[in-house]
Amino acid sequence: MELIRSFFGLIEDLTWGWSLIPILVIFGVFITVMSGFVQLEFFGRMFRVLSSKNQSGDPNAISAREALLVSVGGRVGGGNIAGVAVAITLGGPGAVFWMWAIALVGMATSLVESSLAQLYKRSNGDGTFRGGPAGYIIYGLGAQYRWLAVLYAVCLMAAFAFGFNAFQGNTFAGAAEDSLGIDRLWTGLFLAVIAGFIVYGGIRRIAKAADVIIPIMAFGYIGMALLVIILNITELPGVLWTIVANAFGIEEAVSGGVGAALAQGLRRGLFSNEAGLGSAPNVAATADVRHPLSQGITQSFSVFIDTIIICSCTAFIILLSPVYVPGAEGIDGVALTQQSLVSHVGEWSQYFLTFAVLLFAFSSIIYNYYLGETALSVMTRQPAALHVLRVAIIAVVFLGATAPGATAVFFFSDPVMGVLAVVNLMAIMMLFPVALRILNDFRAQLRAGVARPVLDPRNFPDLDLDYSAWTHATSGAAAPVEGETRPSSAPA
Incomplete structure (x- = not known):
């Protein structure tokens, strides 16, 4: 066992330890510059996804x-509450500034990877779609890279479906036990039953559950943060100055100064919004949209919500409170956020925060399950395998909730997520010229006066696209043949 731990420790050192974070930052800056700051160009369009006018006409x-x-x-999980607190404790208020900076860069990375996932998605034949990094590796780079897609799928399943779901179950049960006194066994059973009901409904039921849970979760937490800001409005300018001053070394809040703030801010931002890690594109590919870039813009908005809004809520709750003392050792993590919130609005808020943690953890569990289902589809399409996966994940969630020590078994989660990110970055680096082509197609349609651009796959005859996944006909164009797929070797 010690040898295995050492092996995965080496993988983590080679990825997260010194190389992956700089690569993610540099590549994010490269995408931002080469795309003409696309995340700023289409920032206004991001909010259109919230309108009912832009929803799919197909009820399925x-x-x-x-x-x-x-x-x-x-993306929004316990890290948005506990992780931000740890970043501020170790890196000072300046970590928040660098968290914002990496989110702005990550918005471009997420746009590209999600657009590629949409472009190469495949129709399931029932009105739903499946895709992601494994898809754009196989259909974008070619069948000779299938081994790379399988490696990606194995890492995706290990990290998210099993490892992170055990941790989320543990977070869920721990919060209920500490604040409400509910025994872990009952929490584990409740979580397993609800998770089972949703995962056996597939992506449709997952999407419907998210449509209810996430707005409650996000707006509730944002509302609490706004209340805290209003109660401390006169102190807000000072806090903003402290964040900027600490980020650039004008004021030093913790040992390590700018270096600590930079390292903690970048690490928290990347772990939180997952831009470039190759997880969110699997969900992005499921949407029924007119153009791949439309969902890329939407997923860029997801990064903005996660880091610029939700993580900032936690940061302001902490920095506006007297509980946080820069450089002092003691409380951190969720306890720091909880005590800070109590100092603002009273003891009742700890129960609100517990409820928020429960929703954050549960939303992550159903998301992680779908990533596991997508990973499995790369390796096999046998219905029995899908049933085994669902039972295994329900069991993992239950064990993570009822046996806190069980999460130690999943020590490999962070290292394999590092491998996952490396594989995804290699793929999107190689396919970035394709991403620029569909970006230019989107821009050209906007310049021509098309309010809602539509992808016509016949304009890209050299790409291996599933024509049945793009049934929105352009004006004056004949509808594509149902089920037609044009391989990269096919003539125009």
């Missing part, structure tokens, strides 16, 4: 908004 399909909410539910 997953709408852009539902895909957005599922991905927000996955």
Whole structure:
């Protein structure tokens, strides 16, 4: 066992330890510059996904908004409450500034990877779609890279479906036990039953659950943060100055100064919004949209919601409170957030925060399950295998909730997520020229006066696209043949 731990420790050192975070930052900046700051160009369009006018006309399909909410539910988790507190404790208030900076860069990365997932998605034949990094590796890079897609799928299943679901179950049960006194066994049973009901309904039921849970979760937490800000409005300018001053070394809040703030801010931002890690594109591919870039823009908005809004809520709750003392050792994590909130609005708020943690954890569980289902589809399409996966994940969630020590078994989660990110970054680097082509197609249609651009796959005859996944006909164009797939070798 010690040898295995050492092996995965080496993988983590080679990825998260020194190389992956700089690569994610550099590549994010590269995408931002080469795309002409696309995340700023289309920032106004991001909010259109919230309108009912932009939903799919097919009642069986997953709408852009539902895909957005599922991905927000996955990105927003316990890290938005506990992780931000740890980043501020170790890096000082300046960590918040660098968290914002990496989110703005990550919005471009997420736009590209999600657009590629949409472009190469495949129709399931029932109004739903499936895709993601494994899809754009196989259909974008070619069948000779299937081994890379399988490696990606194995890492995706290990990290998210099993490892992170055990941790989320543990977070859920721990919060209920500490604040409400509910025994872990009952919490585990409740969580397993509800999770089972949703995962056996597939992506449609997951999307419908997210459409209800995520708005309650997000608006409730944002509302509480706004209340805290209003109660401390006169102190807000000082806090904003402290964040900026600490980020650039004008004021030093913790040992390590700018370096600590930079490292903690970048790490928390990347772990929270998952931009470039290759997880969210699997959900992005499920949406029924007119153009791949539309969902790319929507997923860019997901990064904005996760880091710029939700993580900032936690940061302001902490920094506006007297509980946080820069450089002092003691409380951190969820306890720091909880005590800070209590100092603002009273003891009752700890129960509100517990409820928020429960919703955050549950939304992550159903998101992580779907990533596991997508990973399994790359390796096998046998119905029995899907049933085994669902039972295994329900069991993992139950064990994670009832046996806190069980989460130690999943020590490999972070290292394999590092491998997952490396594989995804390799793929999107190689396919970035394709992403620029569909970006230019989107821009050209906007310049021509098309309010809602539509992808016509016949304009890209050299790409291996599933024509049946793009049934929105352009003006004056004949509808594509149902089920037709044009391989990259086919003539125009």
